[in-house]
Amino acid sequence: MIPVGLSRDLACNEIAPVRHGDDAFVLWRDEGGILHAFEDRCPHRGVRLSLGFVRDNRLACLYHGWQFDGDGACRHIPAHPALKPPSTIRTRLFSVIERAGMIWLAREDEAPPATALLPAETRRVGIRSLAVEVGIATVRSVLSCDRAFWLERDGRLIAFHAPEPAISMLHLAIAPGEDRKEASSWLSHLRDALEDHASGRDAC
Amino acid sequence: MLILRGWIVDERSYAIRLAASLLGIALAEDTDRRAERFGPVLEDETGERAHVGFYDCLSGLATLPRRPWVWPDPSGREMLDWAVDSLERFSAVRRAVLCATRPCDGRTPEILHIYRSLEDRLHDRAMEDGLWLSGPECGFVDVAIFPVAGLARDLGIGMDLYPAIRRFDAGMRRQAGFITMPGIAACH
Numbered sequence: 436m437i438p439v440g441l442s443r444d445l446a447c448n449e450i451a452p453v454r455h456g457d458d459a460f461v462l463w464r465d466e467g468g469i470l471h472a473f474e475d476r477c478p479h480r481g482v483r484l485s486l487g488f489v490r491d492n493r494l495a496c497l498y499h500g501w502q503f504d505g506d507g508a509c510r511h512i513p514a515h516p517a518l519k520p521p522s523t524i525r526t527r528l529f530s531v532i533e534r535a536g537m538i539w540l541a542r543e544d545e546a547p548p549a550t551a552l553l554p555a556e557t558r559r560v561g562i563r564s565l566a567v568e569v570g571i572a573t574v575r576s577v578l579s580c581d582r583a584f585w586l587e588r589d590g591r592l593i594a595f596h597a598p599e600p601a602i603s604m605l606h607l608a609i610a611p612g613e614d615r616k617e618a619s620s621w622l623s624h625l626r627d628a629l630e631d632h633a634s635g636r637d638a639c
Numbered sequence: 640m641l642i643l644r645g646w647i648v649d650e651r652s653y654a655i656r657l658a659a660s661l662l663g664i665a666l667a668e669d670t671d672r673r674a675e676r677f678g679p680v681l682e683d684e685t686g687e688r689a690h691v692g693f694y695d696c697l698s699g700l701a702t703l704p705r706r707p708w709v710w711p712d713p714s715g716r717e718m719l720d721w722a723v724d725s726l727e728r729f730s731a732v733r734r735a736v737l738c739a740t741r742p743c744d745g746r747t748p749e750i751l752h753i754y755r756s757l758e759d760r761l762h763d764r765a766m767e768d769g770l771w772l773s774g775p776e777c778g779f780v781d782v783a784i785f786p787v788a789g790l791a792r793d794l795g796i797g798m799d800l801y802p803a804i805r806r807f808d809a810g811m812r813r814q815a816g817f818i819t820m821p822g823i824a825a826c827h
């Protein structure tokens with residue numbers, strides 16, 4: 436599974452876009468706090484669902500307002516309010532879980548989701564997700580990370596994914612008692628170090 | 640009543656309309672395409688006093704009596720100057736991108752620097768459990784920088800890279816008195 440953000444960055448009734456490799460997803464949290472992940476593409480005319488909004492506990496597309504429930508099924512078409520949308524109208528759904536303060540998303544080739552490969556279920560506080568202008572291979576190499584998308588160091592969980600070939604997104608979560616500001620500033624320094632390394636200035 | 644001479648797709652004209660709306664100030668609006676290049680003009684009803692350009696219009700709103708937002712003191716002025724300067728730069732690049740006859744990448748190093756700086760500043764506020772750059776409440780700095788957040792898509796900037804800006808954008812849209820412009824939809 437891929438770490439795609441911090442739990443604290445997505446409140447109830449909010450939406451967030453996510454990209455990883457060539458895939459685009461939309462995450463949204465319903466009013467009960469449950470997280471959902473869909474393909475970021477409306478089955479009607481292909482508009483990005485991440486431009487939409489949550490209405491009546493469903494994800495609504497910005498273009499014509501079709502509404503999708505947590506199972507990805509279309510439940511309402513504003514232009515035809517009396518119509519019960521056919522069950523064939525649905526978005527593509529992805530497995531998503533929250534663990535250690537972060538949101539983990541399974542791409543479809545990973546069914547059932549490989550939760551055994553995730554960090555242990557310990558309580559952590561998400562500090563920051565931060566874009567870094569280096570490819571994910573550089574992140575792995577500089578951090579000496581032999582796992583796919585995360586590592587633990589000094590009690591901190593550092594995870595990353597690849598929204599663009601030359602941009603990585605770092606995510607940091609720490610133990611509840613640790614100093615948040617100090618951890619945040621450590622992550623900013625890591626960004627500088629990674630970018631210096633990639634540009635040949637090598638501060639790592 | 641104050642008169643705003645602005646242009647509907649100009650971000651700076653929008654920021655003035657937004658500030659006025661959030662502050663509960665009634666504005667008469669007059670379309671003037673010159674605002675697209677030079678920014679809006681705010682006049683009093685007699686036409687005798689005019690604030691020309693974005694910064695002046697914003698400071699003009701601050702001089703009106705009994706308004707809850709305070710104009711930043713010298714220690715907060717750096718933040719306001721940065722916000723105004725960033726919006727002016729964003730506006731120039733967005734205008735060039737939207738008027739281009741061929742596909743044109745708006746993600747210039749200068750623009751990416753603005754987004755990084757905004758993200759960092761908003762994250763620093765979040766570390767102190769704050770959402771706004773102006774202080775505990777929304778204010779002039781927030782309104783000045785908001786179009787940069789709300790219109791990011793026009794320059795091909797993905798909000799997946801900027802979670803703090805996304806939170807800020809959502810927070811502004813929840814404000815009583817929030818208004819829209821072409822490119823900033825209401826239903827969020």
Ligand code: FES
Nearest residue numbers: 477479480496499
């Ligand atoms: S494109 Fe989404 S409802 Fe039409």
